[in-house]
Amino acid sequence: MPHLQLRGLPIGIYAILLALIASMGGFIFGFDTGQISDILLMTDFKRRFANGCSIDTTSFADAGSCTFSNVRSGLIVALLSIGTLIGAVCGAPIADFLGRRNAMSVECVVFVIGVLVQITTFTKWYQFAIGRLIAGLGVGALSAAVPMYQAETAPPQIRGTLTATYQLFITFGILVAYCISIGTRSMNNSGSWRTVVGIGILWALVLGFGIQLMPESPRWSARHGDYPSARAAIAKVRGIPEDHPLVDAEVEEIENSLEAEKRFEAERLQIDQAELANGKSTKLKSRGAIYAWMECFQGFTKNSSRIGYRTLLGMSLQSLQQLTGANYFFYYGATIFQSVGISDSFVTQIILGAVNFFCTFGGLYIMEKYGRRLPLILGGIWQSGWLFVFAAAGTAKNPTENEGIGKLMIVSACMFIWGYAMTWARGIWILIGETFPTRSRAKQGALSTAANWFWNFLLAFFTPFIVSAIDFRYGFVFAACNLLGAVVVWFFLYESAGLSLENVDIMYRDPACHPWTSRQWCPPGYASRRDAEMELHEKAGMTPAQFEEKTQNQDGRSSTGGTTVRDSASVHQQNDIKKAA
Incomplete structure (x- = not known):
């Protein structure tokens, strides 16, 4: 392609x-x-x-x-x-x-x-x-x-x-x-x-x-269970084959996000049912259209979905x-x-x-x-x-x-x-x-x-x-x-530039992140947003050294001054940490 x-x-x-x-x-x-x-x-x-x-x-x-x-x-x-x-x-x-x-x-x-x-x-x-x-x-x-x-x-x-x-x-x-x-x-x-x-x-x-x-x-296709269409769309937008590692990574991220939403919904449903059974809740618990709109106004504190x-x-x-x-x-x-x-x-x-x-x-x-x-x-x-x-x-x-x-x-x-x-x-x-x-x-x-x-x-x-x-x-x-x-x-407002939509959601849910510090926030398992970007480039076929050389040529950043070149083993170690998180 x-x-x-x-x-x-x-x-x-x-x-x-x-x-x-x-x-x-x-x-x-x-x-x-x-x-x-x-x-x-x-x-x-x-x-x-x-x-x-x-x-x-x-x-x-x-x-x-x-x-x-x-x-x-x-x-x-x-x-x-x-x-x-x-x-x-x-x-x-x-x-x-x-x-x-x-x-x-x-x-x-x-x-x-x-x-x-x-x-x-x-x-x-x-x-x-x-x-x-x-x-x-x-x-x-x-x-x-x-x-x-x-x-x-x-x-x-x-x-x-x-x-x-x-x-x-x-x-x-x-x-x-x-x-x-x-x-x-x-x-x-x-x-x-x-x-x-x-x-x-x-x-x-x-x-x-x-x-x-x-x-x-x-994301609409994946939410409706049509992962083949989601994979095909990502491949088209990237201009790469559907079996490319980069497509796999993006589909996996979307799938993990949807699974997390399902778990959250199931846990909340259990809590609601328990409250209703004990007579402790008088709130509308119907999962109908009205409640779906009401959900948009739930969660304001740091320890919530916001x-x-x-x-x-x-x-x-x-x-x-x-x-x-x-x-x-x-x-x-x-x-x-x-x-x-x-x-x-x-x-x-x-x-x-x-x-x-x-x-x-x-x-x-x-x-x-x-x-x-x-x-x-x-x-x-x-x-x-x-x-x-x-x-x-x-x-x-x-x-x-x-x-x-x-x-x-x-x-x-x-x-x-x-x-x-x-x-x-x-x-x-x-x-x-x-x-x-x-x-x-x-x-x-x-x-x-x-x-x-x-x-x-x-x-x-x-x-x-x-x-x-x-x-x-x-x-x-x-x-x-x-x-x-x-x-x-x-x-x-939180800084969302350069993050996937799924990671933007994680950032807003992070109680340790504040709007004025959000530019330094990075996905779990990474030392910086730059490290997360490096892993993505590795899946696209670029070595860490090539990534450093390219970014240095583009914006003057180098591997010194706080960012070090990671070897391939370090990248996979960070992957394991991220998955565990």
Whole structure:
């Protein structure tokens, strides 16, 4: 099988393809997010749907005076988020029941239905809004399924990069929506906005059919007892034969993790039955669907599975990603830059979209090189600073009367987007895919993503009202939220870069590990994460000496300074210790 080499380990072409095709779910998300800001300013759209205007009585010359009330514009923008919130919660059982791939195909059909409802609207603004709600059901379910599928299928060495393609495609979708909008805005008919909305069907078709050509998540297959499919998927993603030692090692790790979950479930069931028999428990003990969701909020202490801890952490991080203020610019950017005196706000939107897209490439490197915690902490501080500049400048002087202030606000917005694109935009979606255990990953991921969409709705709907009341001082609120995000990451987030999903679960369960010391944590039986990486390379056919030489060439690390070259016997001794643990 053809494959690439990354850090001395094989990476198959399927690993790249599945990341790109699945990330079309992010493209759909971004395209739907980016289009509405410009559509609200299109002449034909305002003639049809703005307050006090009518397609029959309002000419194109008079359409400039047509405006949307805060309620109407808020609902048109925000009903997508209500749909995505519901879709994210429903996405978990769908992905668990149908499998990750089939779920994504079904969700693409739902999105297409929503698009058709929108483009067949003629004069009723609420039909357009309902169409966005239906499309949101598909977008929300995809936002839960895609990062989970990518994290479960990607090799650990490039999991961060491949999972981050979801965010990259979100930014690409936003940019493409801006570019198409600027190309259609001059149409003196409904094609100006119907073209932008309708072309979304194409992206759904690419994902819906393309994902069926990719392997199913090996962890989903293994959880349903289909180990041959799991083995085949790992081999495809690695680009190596199914009987390769590296495939054996990954399958064994998944199998051991699932067996540990079964033992934990059996022990807990025995305890529950004993408590019920003795009349000591009045809690719901049914193992039905409701209890399965309740499990996501059990375990917060150091000596537990910390499932509840991780659920609240995921929900908090997704909420704080919305509270960074990024969608303040993406949803209402064209309106914002009109208010600072920019003559062509469509062009300014494209500039912001381009900064967002191209800076995301830098984030691909940062998250792999420096892990998850440090970029999120520094990103939160950076974003807070520039939002403070944005808000202070707009508050100090009227930007429509001072060209210098207007330019400063645009620059500060671009610098904010630069930091956001490289840290919080992509880092949170990576963490949602890799923080939770296999057994409850779908449900915890859905709850976390639903929190994102809940705040997305609140911001989309209430922003016009808030801006009317406090104008650019709104930026101070977002600046404070960015600082809060940095604090939450420091005190609660564990460093998961470079670990398999199974070892991430072990790390969160380790009572001796703390978030601020988690970068030094290593799997049981190893002296460091580097030692664990060395063993993996040995299974791929690399000797310890070759591993040392390769890593020294890549990042300047050498066998001196605390890390010694282990011989083959030492490697096998560590294997025995790990198995015993």
